[in-house]
Structure formats: structure tokens, C-alpha cells
Amino acid sequence: MTKKSENDHKSIKSLWQTLKQIFALSKPYRLRFYAATVVTLLASAVWLTVPLGLRELLDAVFESGNNELLNWLAIGLFGLFILQAAFSFFGNYHLEWVGERVVTDLRKKVYEHLHRLGFKFFAERRLGEITSRLTNDVGSIRTALTDSLPQLLTISFSLIGSVSLMVVLNWRLSMVIFVTVPFVTLATRYFGQKIRHLSKDIQDELADSTAVAEDALGAVRLVKAFVREDYEVGRYQTAVEKLFKTARRKMVLTQLFWSGVGIMFMSTLVIIFWYGGKEVLADRLTAGDLVAFIIYALNISRSISQTSRLYTAVNTAAGASERIFELLEETPEIENNPDAHDIEGVNGEVQVKDLWFSYEGEKEVLKGISFKVEAGKTIALVGPSGAGKTTLLNLIPRFYDPQKGSIYVDGTNIQDVKFKSLRKHISIVPQEVHLFGTTIRENITYGKLDATEEEVLQAARDANAHEFIMQTENGYDSLIGEKGVKLSGGQRQRLAIARAILKNPAILLLDEATSSLDSESEAQVQEALLRLMTNRTTFVIAHRLSTVQHADRILVLDEGKIVEQGTHVELIGQNGLYSHLYELQFRDLDQPKVI
Numbered sequence: 001m002t003k004k005s006e007n008d009h010k011s012i013k014s015l016w017q018t019l020k021q022i023f024a025l026s027k028p029y030r031l032r033f034y035a036a037t038v039v040t041l042l043a044s045a046v047w048l049t050v051p052l053g054l055r056e057l058l059d060a061v062f063e064s065g066n067n068e069l070l071n072w073l074a075i076g077l078f079g080l081f082i083l084q085a086a087f088s089f090f091g092n093y094h095l096e097w098v099g100e101r102v103v104t105d106l107r108k109k110v111y112e113h114l115h116r117l118g119f120k121f122f123a124e125r126r127l128g129e130i131t132s133r134l135t136n137d138v139g140s141i142r143t144a145l146t147d148s149l150p151q152l153l154t155i156s157f158s159l160i161g162s163v164s165l166m167v168v169l170n171w172r173l174s175m176v177i178f179v180t181v182p183f184v185t186l187a188t189r190y191f192g193q194k195i196r197h198l199s200k201d202i203q204d205e206l207a208d209s210t211a212v213a214e215d216a217l218g219a220v221r222l223v224k225a226f227v228r229e230d231y232e233v234g235r236y237q238t239a240v241e242k243l244f245k246t247a248r249r250k251m252v253l254t255q256l257f258w259s260g261v262g263i264m265f266m267s268t269l270v271i272i273f274w275y276g277g278k279e280v281l282a283d284r285l286t287a288g289d290l291v292a293f294i295i296y297a298l299n300i301s302r303s304i305s306q307t308s309r310l311y312t313a314v315n316t317a318a319g320a321s322e323r324i325f326e327l328l329e330e331t332p333e334i335e336n337n338p339d340a341h342d343i344e345g346v347n348g349e350v351q352v353k354d355l356w357f358s359y360e361g362e363k364e365v366l367k368g369i370s371f372k373v374e375a376g377k378t379i380a381l382v383g384p385s386g387a388g389k390t391t392l393l394n395l396i397p398r399f400y401d402p403q404k405g406s407i408y409v410d411g412t413n414i415q416d417v418k419f420k421s422l423r424k425h426i427s428i429v430p431q432e433v434h435l436f437g438t439t440i441r442e443n444i445t446y447g448k449l450d451a452t453e454e455e456v457l458q459a460a461r462d463a464n465a466h467e468f469i470m471q472t473e474n475g476y477d478s479l480i481g482e483k484g485v486k487l488s489g490g491q492r493q494r495l496a497i498a499r500a501i502l503k504n505p506a507i508l509l510l511d512e513a514t515s516s517l518d519s520e521s522e523a524q525v526q527e528a529l530l531r532l533m534t535n536r537t538t539f540v541i542a543h544r545l546s547t548v549q550h551a552d553r554i555l556v557l558d559e560g561k562i563v564e565q566g567t568h569v570e571l572i573g574q575n576g577l578y579s580h581l582y583e584l585q586f587r588d589l590d591q592p593k594v595i
Ligand SMILES: Nc1ncnc2c1ncn2[C@@H]1O[C@H](COP(=O)(O)OP(=O)(O)OP(=O)(O)O)[C@@H](O)[C@H]1O
Pocket: 123, 359, 360, 365, 383, 384, 385, 386, 387, 388, 389, 390, 391, 392
């Protein structure tokens, strides 16, 4: 086998596999699907009898001159059309229903799967590319399923029926049709494969251009600040122009294919007219036979051209679904142990034993970290940039799993508990607060979806947020703009704190903001944070002098190891890395926040 034909074989096989996968999605609706299929086929069967009725009608006029028979045949034909329309309506409606249902299920399944995937998956992909899969790719599958599946059935049936009836009517004339079949098959194979590859390229390029747009629109502040509007527009234009070129190549191929198939069948029709006319003249065929024959031939021609369109749609869907199934095959890197249990009533004692971690399996980011924190204490993490502070915090809620070593919460290894139940006891207030573009209330209740009005208000008060919320136009129902752009940095932080308070976790992970706030806002955030930290085990990546000074213990990290630990006073006395960092970072004693 040559390499090319090996590839051809492989892609036809993978097309078949993909179609089977698409079809498997309709499993829950099989009964409806089969019933609809039968009704659709009945519609096609009725349609196939129409030319026979016409033949009788014409022969009644030209051969036997029977007026009464003519009337009855006309009424009969009318009845056939009504019956065909009714079958066709019900069959197609239910087949399309299945198609739409399958696509809705698929969208839900893909979205749910995306939420099961871990940080690693998202770190390696662009958001725009993922959303494009969810919208554009699933959309192509929808088109193929809803528009093409019913057609595929009717076309196949009508094709087989027409050919058989033609052979019965006049087998010699039928031979003319069969001469064209091998050419059409070859053309379908050749063009089909090329179109499928181009369809996959188009979906990829569409995803790329969506990613470019989403990147830029998501960072509109940055774009404007750097006056990069033209640059971004240019980037998007390049992406969509590339897409256009590929789409044009697909268009050309598709049209060539259709035109070629059309020419072949029109030529065949002319031959049928010519040869059939001779048969009528020689009295071997009636006029009614010839008309019925020609209608069947037209039926076949129509079916073949529909098949080619269908083939294009199915190929497009196959390209898209390959990408969808690729995504569904991504395995979440964090999974529950088979015998994992829920963890309830957490006090917040955390013990870390000989923790080793690397992101890519090469460079170790954490190298044998061990420590123990009693419930309710505050631990400050200090160290140079890249020391592994954020990484250490990420391992506590199991955003990543360590290669070696364990973390215990209240004496239970976190590998033995269901990670969702573990995360219920942990709140994170990151340096860069993320808010949703919805209302203030919705952002706060994200911490506890069933919170009462009183709980929401109390959390906002504790976070020093109530006052500014009441000053906004619609209070708690004010919309805060995309990612909270309508709020100041300090206000955003206080909303994040309110959200964390509402969650009421036993363990708090805090990455203090380094961006400067004005001193009043700073003081309010600080006060809110102190309230949040009360009675909770708090890990804080400390950028503020007050935090390090008041921490129960400070862990000093350097190159993935704890190099010093103790209270502020103890560490200053050791005159090591901490006192050096303190000199660099925290020496301005009058400022509450330093770096
Ligand atoms: N998702 C990731 N994939 C691969 N490497 C990563 C990833 N996140 C962090 N790293 C690497 O791990 C190392 C430790 O990073 P980490 O963010 O934990 O440091 P840090 O002490 O919090 O630094 P900073 O104070 O600058 O935030 C760095 O060398 C960083 O490049």
C-alpha cells in the first residue's frame, strides 16, 4: 500500500469512527429515532410510487383514451402527495428533534467536562480556542445531524428505489445510468477527503481568530493604554483573512465537485432522452414508461447532488467532531481516589510532610517542604520571586498533586478525601481579584449560593463593602461591568473578601495584593482581611509589613526549600535571608504595605 492510499484508508476509517461516535450520542433517543426513520422512509416510498401513477395516467390518455380512469388517477395522485407530505413532516420533525437534542446534550457534556479539567489543561490552551470548540464546532455537528441525517436516509432510499424501478421498467436503458456511477464514486472519494481536511483547517483557524479577538477584547484597558488598537485589529484581520483563504479553497473544491457531478448526470439524461425516444419510436416503450423513467433518472440525479452536499456537511462535521472528541478525551489530572470520602467539620490544622513538586516533571519547584500549622494560626510565606510560594498554596486545595509527600488537614491525608469537599473548606483571595460581570449580589453569593439576604449584608459589612455598595446606583443589584471594571481596585478586593467571608472556610489562602491602593482604601481592605482571618488557619504570601509582623510564624522559602522559620523577631535576630529581604522589602516602617 502506498503512503497516500494508507492515509486515505486511515482517514476514511477515522471518518467512519467519528460518524459512529456522533451517532452514539443519539443513544438515549433511539426509539424516537427509529420511529422517525421508518416514517421518513415511508414518505420516500410514497414518493417513489408517484412516477408509476403518472405513467398510468399518461398511458390512460395516450394508449387507452380512458377518461374515467384519468379522473381517478388524478385524485389518487393528489392523495399520494398529501400522504407523502404528512409522512415527511412527522419523520423529519422527529429526526431533527433528535439532532437538536443530541447537540444540546453534547454542549452540556463538553462544558461539564471543561470544568472537570485541571489548571494544566487551561495553562496550555487559549480561552478563545476553547470557546470556539464549544460554539462553532458543536454548531457544525448540529448542522450535519439535523440537516443531513434525515436527508441521508431519504436520499439512500430514493436512490435504491429509483434504480430498482428503472431496471424493472427497462433494464437496457438503466445501463446508461450505471456507466456514470464509478466516476461519481471516485470523484466523491477524492474531493470528500480534501474537503474534510480543509474543514478541519477552517475550524482550527476559526478557533485561532476567536482566541486573538478574545485576548484583545479581554484586555481592552491594556490595548488602549499602549494604543495598540490598530495592531490588534491588524492581528485579527490577518487571522480572518487566513480563514477566508482556506474557506475559499474549500468553496472552489466543493463547487468543482458539484458541477462535475451535475455535468455527468445531465449528459446521462440527454442520452436517456435520445435512446428512450428511439425505444418509444420502435414501440418497445410507451410514452408513460419513458416519462416515469425520466422522473426516476431525475430523482437519481437530484439524490446524487444532494449526496455530494451531504458529504460536504458530514465531512465538515467530522472535522469539527474530531476536535470535540479530542477535547472530551482529555483526562482531568486531579481525580478522587476510589475510596475517597467527604471531609466534614474541618478545624484547620494543616501538616505538610516532605513535599516535592514539579510542573513539567523536570525542574523541581518544591523540594522536601515540611511543616505543621495549628488550627486558627496565621502563617506568612516570604521569599524571593520564583521561590515556590504560590505553588505551595496551590497544592493545599489540590489544584495540583505533588509528586512526592503529603498534606494532612486535621490529620487526614487530602488524597483520601473528595477534592470538592476539601475545597469547600478553603477560600482563596488572590492578588488579582476575579469578579464576574454580573451584579454585586451575585458576586458575593458566589461564596454561598443559598445565602440569605441578612448573611449577604453581614458579609459585606464585615468586608467594609456595604457602604460603597449602598452608594452605587442600584445597591446590591448594580452591575459591575466586565470583570468588575466599574469598581476601584480596593472595592474589588473588598467584594472578594465578602465572598470569602460568606463561604466561611476553615482555611484561608491569601495572596496579598502588591498594587498600591490609596491609604484609606488600603486601611479598609486591611481591616476587612483581619476580620476574615480571625479564627481561621491563614496562609498568606505576605507583601505587607503588618502581616509579617503579626503572623504566628513566618516560613522563608528559597528555591523550593524552607530555609528559615520563626516569628518576625526571631528571624530578624538570625540575620539570614529574612532579615536581608526585610531590609529590601519592609524597611519603610511608616508604610503599611511596602514592596
Ligand atoms: N503553571 C506553571 N507551569 C510551569 N511552571 C510554573 C507554573 N507556575 C509557576 N511555575 C514555575 O514555578 C516556579 C515557582 O513559581 P511560584 O509562582 O510558585 O513562585 P512564587 O514564589 O510564588 O513567585 P512570586 O513571588 O514571583 O509570585 C517558577 O520558576 C515558575 O516559573
